[in-house]
Amino acid sequence: MNNDEFPSRRQDDLAESEGRGPLIKKIFLWVVGIIVLLIISGAALFFFWASSAPKISRNELASQSTTTIYDANNKVVSRLGAQKRQYAKSSKIPDNLKHAVVSIEDRRFYKNHGVDPTRIMGAALNNVFHRSDGTQGGSTLTQQLVKLSVFSTAASDRTFKRKAQEAWLAINVDRNFSKNEILEFYINKVYMGNGVYGMKTAAQYYYGKDLDELSLAQMAMLAGIPQSPTYYNPDVKDTQPATIRRNQVLNAMVRSKYITQAQADSAKQESVTKGLDSSHGNTKTNDVNVKEPVVDAYVKEVLAQLEQKGYNPQTDGLQVHTNMDLGAQQKLYNAANNSVSFQSDQMQTGVAVTNPHNGQVVAMLGGRHTGNTIYGLNRAVQTNRSSGSTAKPLMDYGPAIEYLNWPTFYTLRDTKFTWPGTNTELHDFDNQTKGTMTMQDALVQSRNIPAIRALQKVGISRATTFLNGLGISQKKAFTLNNGIGLYVSPLQVSAAYAAFANGGTYYKPYYISSITTQDGKSINYGKNGKRAMSKATAYMITYMLKGVIDSSDGTGTAAHISGVHQAGKTGTTNYPSGHSQSGVMDSWMAGYTKNYSVAVWTGYDQPMKNSISSAYERSAIMLYRAIMDYLDGKNHASDWKMPDTVEAVRYRGRKGLVVKDSKWALQYTAIDDSDSSNSDSSASSSSDSDLSSSVSSFFESRGRDHESSSSASSASTNATSESNNNTNSTTPPSNSTSPAAGGNQ
Template sequence: MSNNDQPTRGDRHQPSQEDFDDERSGGLIKKILLWVAGIIVLLIVAGAALFFYYASSAPKISESELASQNGTTIYDDQNRVISRLGLQKREYAKDGQVPATLKHAVVSIEDRRFYKHHGIDPIRIMGAATSNIFGHSDGMQGGSTLTQQLVKLSVFSTAASDRTFKRKAQEAWLAINVERHFSKNQILDFYINKVYMGNGVYGMQTAAQYYYGKNLDELSLSQLALLAGMPQSPTYYNPLSTNTQAATQRRNEVLNAMVRSKYITQSQADNAAKDSITADLDPHHGNTSGGDVNVNEKVVDPYIKQVLADLEAKGYNPYNDGLQVHTNLDLDAQKKLYDLANNSVSFQSPTMQAGVAVTDPHNGQIVAMLGGRHTGKVIYGLNRAVQTNRSSGSTAKPLMDYGPAIEYLQWPTFKSVSDTKFYYPGTSIALHDFDNKYKGTMTMRAALVQSRNVPAIRTLQQVGIKRATTFLKGLGISQKKPYTLQSGIALYISPLQVSAAYAAFANGGIYHKPFYISSITTQDGAVKHYSSTGHRAMNKATAYMMTDMLKGVFTNSQGSATAARLDGVNQAGKTGTTNYPGGSGKSGVMDSWMAGYTKNYSIAVWTGYDHPMSESPIAESSTTDAQILYRNLMQYLDSQNHASDWKMPDTVEAVRVNGKRQLVIKDSKWALQYAAIDDDSGSSDDDDSSRSSSDRSGSSSIDSMVTSRSVFSNEDQDGNNRNQNTTANSNSSNGNSGNNNTNSNAGNSGNTNGGSAQQPAANPQAAGAR
């Protein structure tokens, strides 16, 4: 090769454009990697700093808290204990009383690396996270160690509000500290004695007695494996339940986990798996009888059932969270109600049932509740106070018919209504009353006091279904299907809903959603308070005028609740009965209701049979059982907290019409026709009789006036204008809208076995009699 072919020094060291590109690319990648690494380091440092910040505020945990058997305690409104979850006599198993086999079973199924970690297990956490991401979890273990579970059971709750990074950090920090101060055996003992085991039982030693009538060291491998697996879902894996397959499967999972951990052989597991899950169960529950609550659990059973449901709805686990729950229960009133229903009041038969709810109109607190009579040994059984499958009968009339008529149409109490032949629109089905008679034209007051059906439905027609639905919604009442005309005398609502709705009349038009719990204290000392923020459901005028009319249900000689009258008690209310539906082959009364209130208490009582089609109808003499139960309870309550009479608001004035005291909204078109009268008594005159055409000069002439002047109601508690325009013509578009909404949808009057009120029954008077 010639010299000309040799590369020069400059040729040998001159970089190409490609070299420049590679160098530039490599530098960019390096910068990106450095940035990523820096961000990761910052995140780790920030996460560590946040972890230690949260850990520094972790609650303290003591040996007594770790060793305690944490059941939830429930108190009444006077701070008296009314229930402790886990009423059984509890036994604490010391280390020497806990078989090694049980410890092996617990570790195998709950925390396989228990003896290798120091409170938290990074490998376990990463494995659980990976399994959750890719959906490969075997369903047996999560990310928390046994020590972390013990900490959670001791100082935290399972509520959704506790599922935060802060709580997880504190839980992990405390778990590390627990591992530093206690041995693995001590930690296992704490856990085994603390966990919830179903049926109100805490701790595996107590569970051994409850389920098998034996101590832990007397149980077989199969039985110990079942106990070890139950804490994951005590109710689902309960061997006393009808779903024994789930308990069997869980026991076998524990046995297989013990084989994988080399604590037992496959042969031992196979032999234990052959045992029936129900073998050797003790129906007498060993030595666990006896508790430390000084109130008969049966007395408070329905209330406690609803409190537990409320706790779970709020995200708590009442069986594991060790809560202190303060309720609104008046224990003395609850005892009185229980005694009246089960011992004092004579019902038609022992199988006749009752559901009762008592609320405080001022705040919505649920004061007392009866779920049923003579319920036997059933715990947390059917609570008839909250069931919505029975028609409320005529107790619906103030809520859907006359209340809206005053609120939206500004009707006075003397507004004339027609009790004449009526057919449901679009049908040939006639609506009747309990007496199968018509009384002609009468005042709204008389129609309500005497509980006439036809005037109520005609009133609903003029109000319109849409406005009636709005009124009901303001009282906490709604349903998925549209309401119909028949709903005006047949709402499917519970005694609790009736009590809360009537309470709004008692409270000047303010509705409070009823509630059970006043405060919850968790194991870490955090307290959460609860209350019901009321909202205006109607004008003060509407509430007062309805109350004034409903007083007559007790005091008027033709009132439907004369059996519930109480001298000296300022009360108002409404009865309701339902008959068997046409075509059922039965006749007579199927349900009987009484709803009433003072300024301090609102009570709703339902009576009837759980299976009415297989029982005799309620006898005429027993239709007042609901009234008598109500009367005795209200008499007791008012003697404890006497209510004054209601004061007429300045938006209402009393007038004299045909010699009777009546009420009218001030400045309405009806008020302009009459001079106000002095009204110091606050009580209405009797309006016993319907009136013939010759006795209607006072009100019918007013009703028949046609004028273009609109009337307004400006009264509102919050000072806001509520201009509700209605025309004076009773045949206006507002009235016609009721017909348009209901032409083909009159309701099912008598079916109370869960049926919906959508078609008129062959016996339409069934739903609204009295």
């Protein structure tokens, strides 16, 4: 056999190479084809998205993005910001300012055509390798202008579709407007912090000067602010971030050869605080005729809600419609600051008004005598103060009806009580006990011990479930102590009590009814409710709480308004035992009609230094009365109608309510609920009324909320009495509102 009969290795390699060649070529062609297909598909998708891009006009480019906030009747209540807008034509903008903006924002601005592929790829690589110096991103100055003019910064708008539309519009803007015009639009539109838009206005706000009067360093500072207006604000204590940013701009101007290194070094020697004008130059308030302090607390929460939804209210140019009743807002502000008596200007308040039908926040007050402070502490939403006895319907008696089917005349013992696991006794404000009394009388007279005994019977677990259904929760487990004082905000109390007002549905409170972005897209917001309790529970609690206001021995009789069908509860918190401070720490009034739910807190921000004297415990009630009188006069509410799941019965000569078909309903004779002799407001037996009236007058003269020390109702049957055994005991926590202090009216 000769060698010709066997292929050589070289021949094998050649054959293999010849076989691989077509395969590699095929793979290469497939890859190229896929890339071409992707490019064609991407281009097709780009133009499809671009075809639906919103239109953009000169007016939209030249206008300054303003977020406008409206009340429920479409009246403007706030514009962001508060300063006068000053527009600078291109011929009035110094070259150094133009150069500074272009250098730091888009150094190829005069060469690109609205978008810059090189810049986009560079920004992408910098992000991947984490080597960006933070001076420039992927968007050109023209794209930023388009975004400020048409789109919002909400997370929901950060899509490939929006980026495609933004790029398409930037290309068209570059095609239809000169570079000087585009730069002019941008310089006049950009947000500069502190509610200021446009660099001409910013020059006045920060330096009290016109643009052509600014130094090179000051122009560089203005050019650097827009990337992060709050962080780079030169008018703050820590000026290091502003200084670094200003110097970045100067360095960028050197790289772009607009200034020399020597000029930059000289400008860097100038402090960023040099020339700052505390009077903010020639700026003035805008055309809104509503005083800022009147709506401050409400607007602050609206802005926070916008940010939670992903919007930037300072730059997105939004039209925000809210649920604010401006008339109620102004009435509330005037009452707290002028007509209602407070102990001093330092005594504070937080008030929330909600609509029981849907959870809309109607009005809100975060404080009084706040001066010119904008977006200050909003006490209507703070949760670090005890609610006192306003907690009793929420944690004690509401759950007792809901889970145990207690009638309104269920009897409880107001006798000596020691907190489980301690030697500490629980007391009321009068350091007395009343013996056996009905649940209704205990709630009307705001007795502490019966409330805690009711909570023991209900159990912390079921009480927690009930509270959670009303939007009230906390990280730590609830304890018995919370039965006479929850750490909740006026807004939470208002929303929770609203569930009693509407028949048992809890609606999450909300401020905004709709948002319209610059491109015309509108988003509507509505009620979000869920059943928190039975209609029977809501009605029976309301029936008892009407007595707090209408009964002679109720703690809230000062809130009575003729002809107004309302129910409510007072609350105060005393100082811990052994504390030398006299008076009380907090005073509350929460109440409602079928149309409005109002919660008022009053007190001092530093309660260990200042206390509420007995004469001014009623300030909360009087403020509540003032706003409720206005609200019901505007939208009068009818009385509540008893649901068919509740039955009125006669108990020891008095009217009482029971859950229909419960064991209590079978033991007593049903009565006609329309019988006027068994009025809902009659919480005490007639034999007690003279004594109650005299004692009530005594407490009114002391300024206490008509907290009666009269004897409990003579009804003391054991047929419906609570067990002598305390169950589900929980040791009260050690905190600033000691259970030993009592007095939670």
